[in-house]
Amino acid sequence: MPTPLSRLLPLLLPVGLLACNPWENLPDQDWYWMDGPLWDPSSAVAATDGVYIALPHAGALARVKDDGTFDVVDLDGAEVVRMVATPDASQVIVWDRWRVCEDPEAEKVEDCDEEELSWSYELSVVQDGAVQVVTEIPPHLNRLAFSPDGGTAVAYLDFESADDVPVDGVVDLTQVAFVDLGSGAVQSLSVGFSANNVLFSLDGSRAVVLSRSQVVVVDLATFEKTVTYPLTLDADQQVDPNGAALTPDGRYALITIEGSKDLYKLDLDVEAIDIISLEGAPATLSVNNDQDKSLLVYGSLAQVDVLEHEYFGIQSVELDEPCTAVLETATTALLYNDQARTHDVYELDFATLEPVEYVMANPVQSMELTASGRYAVAVLAPEYGSSGNDLDDYQDNRYGLGVIDLQEDDDVSLVLEAQPVGAAVVEDESGSFALLLLEGLDSLLKVDLSNPSVPAVVELVEAPTGIGALPDGRFYITHDAALGLVSFLDPATDTLTSTAGFGAVDLQGDDELPRLAGEE
């Protein structure tokens, strides 16, 4: 006959197990500080085969997949400096580096004298989780521009985004490098000081490299300079291009100059230069391929200039407030100011050149158009210190979301609970939506742009830190999780899958010198 005790025993076991959940009772006697971060959400690059994320602490690169798994890309001991996806997202270009010691006896970094320790750099083309091609480019070149077919990239130095300019002996600041992404072959060329922008001809046969006071056209078949256009004939004058675009026919390169009212028009076919005088130094030059026109907006002038591409005549349209940014559709343009504390957003119809004004509740921090061009979604920044009634103050002091229905000429400014850490727009058969991530909130707000007041909530596994688009129309969300956590969202079904743990890779890796000197 079973005793009461024997009856209780089967129950005691699970209770006991519950009481002994090891994750609940982790020993915690100390604090520890670690060089990190373990993973860098801001480095995430979406490719067709996953999201590539740098692991700075481990000096590794992880490919995070939407099936919950991840793998580590073998960079042969190198650590990621920066990454960028090719335009078709089939490959990821990785700038990576590894420690080198001049002392051949040293096996670990700590064994090497500081004076003998240096970095070696390379460029790796990663596809399907593996390095396909490795090539060397001058380490100070930190930005790539891709040819239209994606087969060639031009590496140049973007000094504004550079944390550091690695100097190994000498650095040629007039240099760019042309990289064949298929073979890894590199051709360096001196094109002028501070080359910071590259355009490609429509057929991809030429690259137009902009540098201080000159523009160089390079034949991509031979990598030879074919034409050099001077932007000044005075050696004492510095002319720094700060914006450039090709006209839709690819014949003309339009170049704006830092702090100048001149718009340079380079005829790439006839090889001639013309300067168009503007009324101010433009903040943005935007070419509309459908309209075959360009728009110029000025931070200090309340007007937008419409430049046609036949005779390059300018038509000026007055605005109430200056604008600094442009979004374009096939028939209209949206103008707004993301630098000043103005509230106006203008819709400019190319047919009538009559601006329609929308006034947001707060200054626009960023703006995005839906694919159809019907809706514009703006993140509104708080405007502290404003005076007004209590409700005005309430709205002014908070982040907001502006939704503009360009078809109905209607707009609404919503108040957000917290600062957005990520925003994206998506449009499908079910409608147009804004996906919002707010700081500290473990949920994603899916705002129906046709009825923005009542957003749907998608619960997240952890608080988010950012959102990005995947090539297939889905989104990835990075989370505030030290050991690594990325979610994949299908906006059509609002389903989420997560992949975690990749931040712990090589948490206590050795600081062995990955490649001995001479074995690179």
Added chain:
Amino acid sequence: MLTGLFPMSLFTLALLAAPATAADHELSLELGGFGTMDERFDMFRQSPMVGTLGLRGAVALHDNVAIVLGVHHGAWGSSVEVDGEGSEYDDDEYYYYYSYEDEGDADFQAAYRGNQVLVGPKVDVRIVDAFRPYATVQAALFTGTVRLDDDPDHDDNENQLKATALQPGGVAALGFDLVPLRPRQPLRFGTHLELGYGLTAATGFQAKPPGGGEKVEIARFGFGGFYMRWGVGAYF
């Protein structure tokens, strides 16, 4: 702890079954310490030595020789902050400073629970009945589990990583038994203390990612350094 109990239970049975000889059998409760020279263990405990609690048994084989078996257990853990997330070390000023808004928030918990099994001969010298210095060399086998959790307040977070590994090693020590009661009494109580040096291999801890896939190494360290045991127990 449970894993260590089994060999200890067997040893106790052996002890009880063994015939009495001139040397003493022993069963003691011990406090121990093992060195943590490996800097990588700092993530769990920043201390040159960690303490353990366990049992030791000895089976006398000869007047001066016994086989000792010790099983110890310890658990250590830290709240880990990753640089850039709330604290920074100022190289020029040589101090840590907090970002106040993150003060108190760890990025993840790192914990290690381990059992140490040591077995080996002990050779003593009888100075007087009550005092017997000895030397011992023991093989060691550490079994430990590393756990990382970046959201310890919740049970269901994705990032609960667990990895287990065996770490073989050994110790060498000098010690003494102090058994103050008169000899030839069937049961006496005494104490022992041994000090020496121990070392285990540095082993990688491979964890299976939460979503599956191949295991990844989340920790790698070994033990080594100063070794001590102090116990009180029964000698018979």
Added chain:
Amino acid sequence: MTRQLLALLALATTVACSADMSLYKGADDSDGSWADGGSTDGQGDGAAADGGATAPEDEDSFFSLAPAATTAYVFVANPDRDTVTRVAVPSLAVITTEVGDHPIAVATTSDYTKAVTFNEGDDSVSVIDAETLAVSDVAVRANMNAMAMSPDGRFVICWHDQDVDEEESSEGGAQSFNEVSVVDTEALTHAPLVVGFNPRAVQFSADSSLAVVVSDAYLAVVDLSAEELSPERIAVSDDLVDPPEAEEVLLTPDGRFAFVRQFGATELVVVDLAEQVVDHVAVGSNPTDLDLLPDGQRAVAVARDSHELWIYDLADPFADAQVVDMPDTETLGSVLMSPDGSRGLLYSTASGVSHYASWELESDEITVRALVKPVQSMGISPTGETALVFHPKDNGVDVDPTSPFYDQWALSMIDLTDDFFSNPLRLPAEPSGYANSADGNQGFFIMEEVPYLEVLHYESLLYDEIELASAPIHVGVLPESTLAWVSQDHPLGRMSFFDPATEVLQTITGFELNSGIEH
């Protein structure tokens, strides 16, 4: 700018504007009215024949570095870059080519196939194929600063004009003021010649077979059809010690005779160029202007002091001249003929009086008319229906202080077909350039430091202002066209093109950068 301004010159002298362009006389590529077909004006700085009461008439203007045009291109010399830029019209395509050192002038041939630059820096002439921009350089004698082109464009003659403001050349060695360089732009050959001292101008016969170099005491006649060029020097003054300056020379269209007007003289010197015989004909007192009538058969001299017009038959210059009396009360020293020869306008740039007179040739009736201010220069539209009068800022002797034109620059448009009805315009600055459209319906002028192109509509006497991006420097009209071009002040070159039919202004800027394009 000084009185050397081009506005007057653009209204004066030659008919074939692009074919007969003198470096220092200015570049008017339009078919606007030049005063005659082949006369050359020297600087009138001699003493007045009437005892010094009235200064000489001013027909000169200085027009350096003006662009030159064909029907399809405008050529701009860039002296600092040693290049010439060709701007295609209407595409505004720009191509730059290198020429010699420091080109200071550019001219185009009458057939529009070539452009020629004079390169002061290396004493050469560059001949440029207008289509291909192929350049051929021909060296000339040193220290030249002026250039004239024959009507057919085959020959250019370079000489040193002492009246051109320039820094003295510091390059060492001897320097002659008697030399000219004749360049054959087809054969690309150079023939240096010694002519009279201080050559002032060059005239060509209408068929380009003869060139006459005018200097103070000599005419040098060069037969351009000869295989080897050599000058026939003809002394035109009996006074070998202190010869009077030749103010103006007029070549008859057939090239047989040259009429020389000397300031303060009572005779005209008539030179038979073929026989090299010098003779004289009476011309009243103090002839101040000498022009060819549009029919090319007669020439008219204005004898200012005797208030007479002397008309000569060029077929027989020594026959008695027809003398027409001008009003005694008026000081009239210049004449401007209408293109059809039916009418002349008589005026004076030296009297300071706000009058002019119309002269009907059929009846020889002279009618004095009023202006708002004295005359600085005068011109007639290609159709002869509208006259333009440029007034100086100076008020002369008869401008009412309450007049809106007092102390102001001014311009008057006069409808010669509507009883000389005029529309005077007050100007903010001194006009610095002027040109007429080929159809005679519009005129274009620019003013110093005023960023506007002024468009004059001759039929309506109205005007329009077209805003420019920067201050204008030169203005012109493409030959056989109504398209006006305006070069403007810009460190890298700026030029605008205005089509009065569409009222569209197109501007190119920075074309000098094209000289820096490297391959």
